[in-house]
Amino acid sequence: MLWLWAPLAVAQPLHQQLDAGAQRAWVKGVSQERQAAAAALFKEGNGYYEKAVFLRAAELYRQALEQWDHPAIHYNLALALMDTGLKLELREHLEAAMRYGEAPLDQKMLEHARNLRVFVEKQLVRVEVSCEVSGASVTMDGRPLLTAPGHYEGWALPGSHVFVAAKKGYPPNERVRNPREGETLTLNIDGLYDDRELTRYRRIWAPWKSWAVVGAGVALAAGGGLLHLQGRDDLRSFDARATECGLLGCVPSSEFEDLRNRGRQFQKVAMGTYVAGGALIVTGAVLAYINRAEPYRLTPDEYEQDTHIALQIGTARRELLVTFRF
Structure with missing residues (x-):
């Protein structure tokens, strides 16, 4: 224009x-x-x-x-x-x-x-920047603006601008603004944030899901163990009765034969549940590893927004508690 x-x-x-x-x-x-x-x-x-x-x-x-x-x-x-x-x-x-x-x-x-x-x-952007963190230096697009505490007023072209507040002992705190022509860009920097404050952790899915798979595997293997014990007891009973029958010269009944078959069947099923349970346990462990917490970094703006939301929630809870007490 x-x-x-x-x-x-x-x-x-x-x-x-x-x-x-x-x-x-x-x-x-x-x-x-x-x-x-x-x-x-x-x-x-x-x-x-x-x-x-x-x-x-x-x-x-x-x-x-x-x-x-x-x-x-x-x-x-x-x-x-x-x-x-x-x-x-x-x-x-x-x-x-x-x-x-x-x-x-x-x-x-x-x-x-x-x-x-x-x-x-009208085709430019008015820039107003203030910082109250003593000793911090503030730059815009790499150009020094001020050393805090201080205030800067000037002009810039519309579009994306990167503001960085730096001080010894803190990582560079970077803020990005995208003003349009004719606007006033106001930035007040009230604090600097360290790596601990700006670091968050996230997972692909909720941790309980991986451990639920592990738990299902453990439960299945435990069920297999109970079947294995039941089958063992049936086979021991069969062996005891067979020994007794051999001494007395009796003829084995159908119930006697079913006891052996049932014991063998229980043990076969138990082996299958061991395999399936073990597979679930391994799968759950692998999923838990894949889903381990991965760090990511917040911008100072995102950190302040999170803090503000948490403060609002805390205030709302206190107000609700006071209301119920009243």
Whole structure:
């Protein structure tokens, strides 16, 4: 959208001459040689600007500012930047151009600078960051903002921005924000959190499910053990009666034969349950290993949200308890 203002920039008269009055605040401390060098670069930049060679004009204006920090140079540089998309730098130079009001410009140029700044700021994000953790340093996208306790105000482009608060003894506390153009991004950092606070553990499924499989295997194996004992007792009874019958010379009955068959059947079933129970125990143990707790890391925002929810739940419980007591 910013390129739509480029024709208006051309229509606006450039500041053509640098005011060098001895009493002016922007003149103090600047030698005649530096003033002359800046004026020459300024004039050359105006020539390129009038030919619509804006990038070259902006380069010359920047060189002029190195010699002399004059509001009129900032103003012309802002106009040259209107078709470049460098919104942050454009706003910075508009701010510098208006620093002393009308004196270095004129009413028309000052009003134009104000209107242009309002337009540009609608496409930027106002950033307000504060931190109360003494000794902590805060950066935005790797750029230092402040050392706490402190407050920062500035501007940024819309989109994703990474804020990192760091202090000795703590891991970097990273927060991500995604403001849109025209918004104000406010970030208040009230605390830093260590690895213990930011670490959580999670499982694929509830732990009891794995141990339920193990328990089922143990129960099945135990049932097999009971069948095995019952079969053993039946076979022992058969052996005892067979010995007794052999001594007395009796004929074995069908019930006598069933006792042996039942004992053998119980032991066969018991062996099957041993195998099945063992398989379930091994399967449950493997599932328990797969489902072991895995650590993961919270962001400071997620930690604060968890803490806030826990606080709300605790408060609600206390209020409910007081209500019941009442």
